[in-house]
Amino acid sequence: xxxxxxxxxxxxxxxxxxxxxxxxxxxxxxxxxxxxxxxxxxxxxxxxxxxxxxxxxxxxxxxxxxxxxxxxxxxxxxxxxxxxxxxxxxxxxxxxxxxxxxxxxxxxxxxxxxxxxxxxxxxxxxxxxxxxxxxxxxxxxxxxxxxxxxxxxxxxxxxxxxxxxxxxxxxxxxxxxxxxxxxxxxxxxxxxxxxxxxxxxxxxxxxxxxxxxxxxxxxxxxxxxxxxxxxxxxxxxxxxxxxxxxxxxxxxxxxxxxxxxxxxxxxxxxxxxxxxxxxxxxxxxxxxxxxxxxxxxxxxxxxxxxxxxxxxxxxxxxxxxxxxxxxxxxxxxxxxxxxxxxxxxxxxxxxxxxxxxxxxxxxxxxxxxxxxxxxxxxxxxxxxxxxxxxxxxxxxxxxxx
Amino acid sequence: xxxxxxxxxxxxxxxxxxxxxxxxxxxxxxxxxxxxxxxxxxxxxxxxxxxxxxxxxxxxx
Numbered sequence: 001x002x003x004x005x006x007x008x009x010x011x012x013x014x015x016x017x018x019x020x021x022x023x024x025x026x027x028x029x030x031x032x033x034x035x036x037x038x039x040x041x042x043x044x045x046x047x048x049x050x051x052x053x054x055x056x057x058x059x060x061x062x063x064x065x066x067x068x069x070x071x072x073x074x075x076x077x078x079x080x081x082x083x084x085x086x087x088x089x090x091x092x093x094x095x096x097x098x099x100x101x102x103x104x105x106x107x108x109x110x111x112x113x114x115x116x117x118x119x120x121x122x123x124x125x126x127x128x129x130x131x132x133x134x135x136x137x138x139x140x141x142x143x144x145x146x147x148x149x150x151x152x153x154x155x156x157x158x159x160x161x162x163x164x165x166x167x168x169x170x171x172x173x174x175x176x177x178x179x180x181x182x183x184x185x186x187x188x189x190x191x192x193x194x195x196x197x198x199x200x201x202x203x204x205x206x207x208x209x210x211x212x213x214x215x216x217x218x219x220x221x222x223x224x225x226x227x228x229x230x231x232x233x234x235x236x237x238x239x240x241x242x243x244x245x246x247x248x249x250x251x252x253x254x255x256x257x258x259x260x261x262x263x264x265x266x267x268x269x270x271x272x273x274x275x276x277x278x279x280x281x282x283x284x285x286x287x288x289x290x291x292x293x294x295x296x297x298x299x300x301x302x303x304x305x306x307x308x309x310x311x312x313x314x315x316x317x318x319x320x321x322x323x324x325x326x327x328x329x330x331x332x333x334x335x336x337x338x339x340x341x342x343x344x345x346x347x348x349x350x351x352x353x354x355x356x357x358x359x360x361x362x363x364x365x366x367x368x369x370x371x372x373x374x375x376x377x378x379x380x381x382x383x384x385x386x387x388x389x390x391x392x393x394x395x396x397x398x399x400x401x
Numbered sequence: 402x403x404x405x406x407x408x409x410x411x412x413x414x415x416x417x418x419x420x421x422x423x424x425x426x427x428x429x430x431x432x433x434x435x436x437x438x439x440x441x442x443x444x445x446x447x448x449x450x451x452x453x454x455x456x457x458x459x460x461x462x
Contacts, residue, residue: 001410005446013447040414042424044431045445062444070444080444089444094406095435097413152409159410398407401438 001036002096004087005046006053008131009033012043016133017051017064020262030131031167032100032146039162044096048086052133052258053102055083056268058326062086062111065268069322072114073399074366078319081114082340083107087149088115093399098150098159102132104143105243106314106343109371112149112355113314116367117396118386120147120156123376124350127163128170136170138254139246139290143347151396153356153386157181160379176377184384187224191385193217193311198233199341202325203316212359212368216311219392220385231310235299240345242293249289251280270328293348300349301375309385310373313342314355318366346371352379354386358393367397405430 003009006016008026010033015021029037037043048062048070056064061078062085063069070086072078073093080089084101088111091099101108103121112119127146129135134144148159166173195210205213221227252275259267281289304310327339346353355369372389374381389395405427408416416422432448439445 002445012449015446042428043449044428045435045448048444048446067446068443071442073438073442076441080442086444086446089442093434093438093442093444094404094431095439095442095445096431097408097410150410151407152411155410157411158414401441 001041001043002045002047002087002090002099003033003043004049004084004099004101006049006083006102006133007033007100009043009046012046014046015066016053017049017066018259018262018264019066019266020259020264022066024262028131031128031169032163033131035163036100036159047090047099049083051268051271052255053083053104053107054134054255056271058270058328059322060320060324060327061322065266071322072319073401074116075319077321077323078366079114079322080111081319082110084149085111085114088112088117088119091115091117091149091151092396093401098148098155100146100163101149103145103147103347104134105347106340108147108149109314109343109353109355110340113369114319114367116357116369117149117151118153118156118354118356118390119149120160120379120383121145121347121353122147122160122164122379123176123352125172125174126176126377128167128173130167130169134258136172139286141172142350153354153383153390153395156354157383179378179380181380181383181387184380186220186384186388189220189225189308189381189385190306191217191220191225191227191309191311192231192307193227193229194231194233195313197231197312197342197345198237199316203339203341205313205316208318208359208361209313209316209368213311213313213370216358216370216389219389223388231312232300232303235296235303236345237341239293239296239300239348240341242289242296243344243348245289246293248274248278249281249286251275251278253280270326297349304351304375308374308378308381312371314369314371315340315342318361318368342371346373351376352382354382356386356390356393357395357397358389406434
């Protein structure tokens with residue numbers, strides 16, 4: 001295995017993409033690293049991630065000032081995406097059997113999509129965050145989740161029971177039993193899907209992505225699932241907007257605390273600009289956004305009680321060009337469309353979401369992965385559907401390297 | 402039969418238990434793959450070659 005460089009690994013430099021940790025060698029393993037090592041996994045290296053896993057250069061690929069940009073194994077000029085993009089590229093290209101990533105706004109799901117591998121963002125607080133550079137606690141506690149990136153869905157099923165459950169340091173972590181995905185029957189599952197969950201602008205789904213969603217819906221129908229098109233897209237958009245407002249509500253004071261904690265002077269330049277241009281909101285505003293966020297979360301959950309699975313894109317299109325437009329959304333609060341709308345809303349929902357390669361761009365070169373979401377604690381359902389989709393699409397394919 | 406470095410973790414675990422392959426062979430296969438393609442990907446940022454397999458992996462010398 002390799003491990004995302006934002007996790008502490010005993011005796012191995014763990015930079016988290018920030019200068020303050022360029023020579024930081026942890027004394028102990030992060031909980032999930034200790035657990036997979038105890039199960040026999042061998043650490044082969046650390047994988048690239050943006051500063052604090054939270055970005056700051058604005059490039060559409062996984063990048064930081066220490067190590068530069070990572071490249072997509074299916075097209076080296078394209079993005080690996082988000083913060084576990086080093087991990088997903090490594091797994092896709094066979095440099096390791098699996099990696100463990102983290103997903104705050106989409107950072108397991110988007111790299112899985114771009115690099116054509118299988119990934120799982122587990123139900124919020126199933127897996128302890130201890131030993132990750134952004135760990136637990138605070139208003140956004142439920143967003144940061146830990147999960148595996150693998151070539152095959154069977155490997156997610158192998159790893160999840162090993163890394164799940166309380167470590168009695170991450171106080172939010174819940175002791176919820178793991179259910180066997182092998183016991184889920186695809187026939188009879190109630191499936192909702194949308195080809196576009198309300199995303200606008202650059203993130204609106206392209207034709208290849210929409211075609212892939214419809215293909216998956218058809219496969220599930222053929223297997224006897226009861227498939228319905230539609231979802232409360234307005235609620236998804238509201239949730240995504242509230243997520244972004246909460247994220248910047250403290251004027252990025254959390255980011256500044258991280259930089260201070262690790263002694264980083266030269267933080268990523270775009271993030272510095274956001275810090276300088278984002279005054280913190282009042283505590284009254286913060287609580288109002290928080291309540292609005294949780295009300296939308298409840299509405300979405302009530303809708304989901306009518307379904308077993310919700311399928312939507314992970315992103316509107318396949319891997320972007322690395323040298324494309326900067327992703328610069330953080331400075332001005334409430335301005336423009338949210339970024340990563342498909343994934344952020346489901347981060348806020350807290351549901352388990354599996355991603356697996358379900359199709360390709362029209363020329364067959366670039367992977368397209370979809371989000372396969374289930375109700376809280378029903379990873380078994382999400383993974384059973386992922387296994388079925390993998391059996392129809394072929395899932396991961398060898399990259400041309 | 403695909404390359405060793407492309408086999409899933411679940412299948413590898415079974416092959417290791419049945420002693421059809423050794424852990425050293427699996428690790429060396431992944432390390433050689435890292436050395437062959439990581440310059441293109443820039444995805445592994447701190448490699449562990451020498452610590453894991455000193456003097457054994459021909460590609461690592």
